[in-house]
Amino acid sequence: MFTYLIIFLGLACLLIVFIHRLYVTLTKKTEEMPEEVVKVEEEENGGPTKRVSKDDKTKIDRLYDRALAFIKRKEPKTAVKTLVQALAINPDCIDAQKELGKLYLDQKMWGKAAAVYKYLSVKSEDPVDYSHLGLALYNAGEFEESAAAYQEAITRDPKRPQRYVSLGHVYMDLDKLPLALIAFNKALEMDPENVDYILLVADIQMKLKNFAEARGLLDKAVELAPMGKIARRMLKEIEEAEKAVGESGGQGLPPVEG
Numbered sequence: 001m002f003t004y005l006i007i008f009l010g011l012a013c014l015l016i017v018f019i020h021r022l023y024v025t026l027t028k029k030t031e032e033m034p035e036e037v038v039k040v041e042e043e044e045n046g047g048p049t050k051r052v053s054k055d056d057k058t059k060i061d062r063l064y065d066r067a068l069a070f071i072k073r074k075e076p077k078t079a080v081k082t083l084v085q086a087l088a089i090n091p092d093c094i095d096a097q098k099e100l101g102k103l104y105l106d107q108k109m110w111g112k113a114a115a116v117y118k119y120l121s122v123k124s125e126d127p128v129d130y131s132h133l134g135l136a137l138y139n140a141g142e143f144e145e146s147a148a149a150y151q152e153a154i155t156r157d158p159k160r161p162q163r164y165v166s167l168g169h170v171y172m173d174l175d176k177l178p179l180a181l182i183a184f185n186k187a188l189e190m191d192p193e194n195v196d197y198i199l200l201v202a203d204i205q206m207k208l209k210n211f212a213e214a215r216g217l218l219d220k221a222v223e224l225a226p227m228g229k230i231a232r233r234m235l236k237e238i239e240e241a242e243k244a245v246g247e248s249g250g251q252g253l254p255p256v257e258g
Contacts (some may be wrong), residue, residue: 002182008193009182019074031073036066040078049250050217054092055212056089057090058092059089060086060089061095061142063082063083063085063086063089063178063213064083064086064095064096064099066097067079067082067083067086067096067099068083068099069123070082071099071103074131076103076106076107078121079099079103080100080103080104080107081096082143083099083100083103084100087100092123094120094123094124097116097119097123098124098129099119100116101116101120101129101132102115102132104116104136105136108219109138110137110138110140111136111140111141113132113136114133114136114137114142117130117132117133117136117149118133120133121133121152124205125156125162127152127153127154127156127157128131128153130149130150130152130153130156131149131150131153131163131166132165133146133149134146134147134149134150134170135166135233136168137149138161138166138169138173140171143170143173143174144174146170147167147171147174148172150163150166150167154167159190161186161187161188161190161191161194161197162187164184164186164187164190165181165183165184165187165197165200167183168180168181168183168184168187168200168204171183171206172238177204177207177208178208179206180204181196181201181204181208182203184197184200184201185201187200188200188201193224195221195224195228195231196217198217198221198224198231199217199221199230199234201217202214202217202221202231203219203234205217205240206234206241211241211242214234214238215235215238218231218235218238219235222235
């Protein structure tokens with residue numbers, strides 16, 4: 001009995017020594033960790049983002065402020081270089097990415113703008129970033145990708161009619177007139193007295209040979225803007241087209257699409 005007690009006490013002592021050494025080791029590691037390390041919040045996918053030291057954060061803030069000053073002084077090229085320096089330290093600086101994207105758009109550097117907004121669309125999930133991505137891709141000639149970006153912007157924020165107009169223009173370049181008509185009609189639903197939107201819908205209806213629908217829209221446009229020349233010119237084009245149809249007896253015309 002006494003022997004078992006001695007063995008038990010010996011094991012207990014060993015366990016206490018092990019726990020003490022483990023505690024000392026962990027405490028030492030914690031103390032050795034530099035205080036300037038700042039852990040950025042974890043991303044939504046569960047993985048940690050890049051750790052940024054306090055010194056690096058200070059450098060980024062200074063570079064960002066300097067870039068804004070260059071933008072105010074209308075020195076976009078220098079602003080771009082400064083933002084690139086900041087993003088080289090930490091590419092997850094969303095404010096710097098957004099400013100860089102706008103600068104690329106302003107300078108019509110469509111490929112670089114698209115690259116920035118592709119990155120931002122994943123990081124920020126801001127519908128404005130998707131809309132800007134659509135613009136950059138459109139001007140880069142990537143129409144299918146542009147349509148997808150505008151559609152994503154609309155999905156995230158369906159309350160801006162201009163996004164439907166942009167999407168409609170992309171569909172026109174893709175020769176998808178029925179889809180363009182749907183997009184333009186949606187914009188017109190949201191702003192029914194916008195003459196520009198009325199003319200866009202009327203133009204698509206004319207291209208689809210839906211002259212009666214186009215005429216009704218153009219008559220409304222003339223009522224809203226009596227001095228507008230575009231609507232009157234389009235009405236004249238309809239009259240000429242219908243006259244040509246009458247003279248040909250309606251032969252050889254494409255089927256009317258709804």
